[in-house]
Amino acid sequence: MISATRKWIFLKVSSLLMVPFMIWFLVKFVSIYDGNYQNIVEFFSSKSSTIFFSIFIIITFFNSALNISEIFEDYIDNKKTRKFANMMVYLSSLIIPIITIVILVKL
């Protein structure tokens, strides 16, 4: 299987998984975003919120990183610049969810 096909399959599978979690997050986020510190800690301390939000950010960062790398393929001509840009996106898509999940578990 060529890498472009693999990437397309990853995009489609992650998109299918992402949408239900996106709906869940959107509904929850608009309800809690202006809450005070205690409300938000309470929300993210619950096991179901931690699990749902963790899965949501893993899938969404993964899907978005693939989408953004497609944009780089289309619009960045210089191979070195493109490679660097892709690396930064993939790296931040790995680091930000990991730190967030660790914090959620510790809350």
Place this chain on the structure above:
Amino acid sequence: MTDKNPLSPHIQIYNWHVSSLVSISHRITSVINILTLSLVCFWIWTLILGNENYQIFYNFFNSFLGKFFIIGFVWSYSFQILSEVRHWFWDLGYGFEIKTSNITGVLVVIGSIVITIILYSIRGILI
């Protein structure tokens, strides 16, 4: 070092159609979503730093600019969800006819605005 890969033509050479508007918006919202989701993650990071640090985000989310950000965030996610569903139908082989594609494109744009208004209006009773 330049690649032999051809680049996409610049978007300004095309005549604008609903399908091109939705396509470029899908890409823009992908970028917006990863940036806003990063901000939401930073918001969660402040929880472990205590109430004082949390207040920075609290004050922002409760300001005029913050409300604008939240509405933009909800629209961007709503748009992405509807646009992804449109892509699923394409992947199954449906909706390629120009008329259907234009209708679904308009539905994505209008639907995302309607969802944003509904979600933001009833947010108090959602939780």
